[in-house]
Amino acid sequence: MKLIGSNASPYVRKVRVVMAEKRLDYQFVLEDVWSADTTIASSNPLGKVPCLVMEGSEAMFDSRVIVEYLDTLSPVGKLIPQQSRERAEVKTWEALADGVMDAGVLCRLEATWAGRADGERSQVWMDRQRAKMTSGIAAMAKGLGDKPFCSGIHLSLSDIAVGCALGWIEFRFPDIDWRAQYGNLAKLQDKLMQRPSFADTKP
Template identity: 40%
Template sequence: MKLIASLTSPYVRKIRVLLLEKGIPFELVLDSPWEATTHVPDFNPLGKVPALVTNDGEVFFDSPVIADYLETLGVYAPELPADAMECVRIRQIEALADGIVDAGVAWFLETRRPEDKQMPEAMERQRGKILRSLGELEKRIQGREWLRGDALSRADIAVGCALLWLDFRLGSFDWRSRHPGVAAFVARLSERPSFAQTVPVL
């Protein structure tokens, strides 16, 4: 299978980590959707990465959808449990992580505008979303090794990729000092080979 990807996308990183954790072989096809010569819309009409081309030629896009597809392959270890309600709870944490990234992207793009065109109130709004989400994650990780259950799940992977992306794009934002439990959790994740092999690069 082929993963259409950018090395800076946290959504791509989530899928790369999943593929590596499961030991599923894949070809990484680098293509930035921001370039004029991009072919990403050939795979995803929304023009966004990641997109996954299966061995049968079927294309899936949007990282939660791709992650769902990978679970159908029955490759150990599963990143979603068998219990349907527990799956919903894990997907909710994944949605929270993706929301952190969405807010972070909006904040980051605002910083790229000319200084006299930037809207501090818009950046503060996105910062508030991230801080509230971090507060929720801090409560959830207390006394636990993983966010849900007793093994690595999609919730853990999504949160790790989201928060490490904040370091990559918004490095001056100190989220760790206020959220030591989450900071320690992300530090543990960073030591896994799947995370070490997918550090974003420009």
């Protein structure tokens, strides 16, 4: 398997963490999708990472699709439950975490994209995305409560998605001090960072 991605992308990190937790071998190919000479469109017509290229088959893209597929490849460390209700809960956690990252990416692009002049940037739009981020983080903290993990007592995709989202917020938005406000999330993140899968993929 070949994973195309970048070290800074939280979506790519989610896939890399799942790969590590599942003990799957793969080749990691760095790609800057913003570069003029990027070749990502040859694998993903949407021009986005992560993109998983399987030998002799079509490329697979969108982190949610990739991680669900990867969880079927090995019985080691099952991350997505088979039961419908528990499965829906884990996928909802993933959607929440991805939504926080989506809002963060939109906010950051509005603020930093070189294709837009300073006078063209919308503060109202950035404020709207930041509100989604802070609301999503608050929902994570409420959902976690005093549990050891997001979806019960074992590591699951819920925790991986949340950990990648929080790690990226720390990396790109250090002014959002979620640690001071939500001690339970800080405790979870510190616990996740003790795992090699997280420590080795820190942006």
